[in-house]
Amino acid sequence: MRKCGLTTNYERKTVKKPNIILVGFMGTGKSVIGKRLAQTLHYHFVDMDERIEVRAGKPITRIFAEDGEPRFRAMEKAMVQELAREQNLVVATGGGIVLNPDNIRDFSRSGLVVCLSATPDEILRRVGNSTHRPLLNQPDPAAAIRDLLAKRQPLYDAIPCQVNTTGKTIKEVADVIMAEVQRSRSERDKS
Numbered sequence: 001m002r003k004c005g006l007t008t009n010y011e012r013k014t015v016k017k018p019n020i021i022l023v024g025f026m027g028t029g030k031s032v033i034g035k036r037l038a039q040t041l042h043y044h045f046v047d048m049d050e051r052i053e054v055r056a057g058k059p060i061t062r063i064f065a066e067d068g069e070p071r072f073r074a075m076e077k078a079m080v081q082e083l084a085r086e087q088n089l090v091v092a093t094g095g096g097i098v099l100n101p102d103n104i105r106d107f108s109r110s111g112l113v114v115c116l117s118a119t120p121d122e123i124l125r126r127v128g129n130s131t132h133r134p135l136l137n138q139p140d141p142a143a144a145i146r147d148l149l150a151k152r153q154p155l156y157d158a159i160p161c162q163v164n165t166t167g168k169t170i171k172e173v174a175d176v177i178m179a180e181v182q183r184s185r186s187e188r189d190k191s
């Protein structure tokens with residue numbers, strides 16, 4: 001007989017649980033935090049950008065350069081629709097997912113959407129030297145971050161669950177999100 005409250009491996013694999021979807025600007029920690037959460041919760045981790053690259057057979061920089069940003073956004077939207085039908089996932093989205101409100105609507109139906117944020121200085125520190133982000137491959141990445149953030153801020157702010165990652169460790173951010181997950185689970189159980 002198993003002790004009350006313990007979860008068997010069988011249950012972990014078969015019980016369907018709402019997804020956790022991490023959104024937020026580039027460099028806010030979606031992938032690193034997502035991996036940690038997936039480990040803790042025994043969920044499957046999906047990095048949307050990586051999946052899109054596998055599907056396209058080329059890196060995002062080449063999708064942007066050869067097919068254009070609208071093509072990338074269409075691939076992103078198709079991937080959202082696909083992932084929103086699954087469960088037990090932690091999804092790290094691309095920073096531009098908020099540009100299409102359908103994406104947030106679809107993901108919200110599939111689970112808890114959490115918006116990660118960081119200050120522009122912190123974002124620059126984390127991603128300033130990266131070469132795989134086409135929107136930041138510019139002579140002045142700091143200005144690109146400021147401009148994009150200014151345009152997108154209202155879209156990020158519209159997400160009810162917000163977690164600021166500046167100055168926090170991976171564990172601290174993951175703990176805050178875990179508390180939100182517990183809260184949303186108990187709200188769901190009550191209704």
Ligand code: S3P
Pocket residue numbers: 024025026027030049060093094095096097132133134135
């Ligand atoms: C983008 C963010 C990137 C990637 C693409 C576009 C954006 O993902 O999807 O370069 O529009 O903000 P990360 O947020 O994982 O860097």
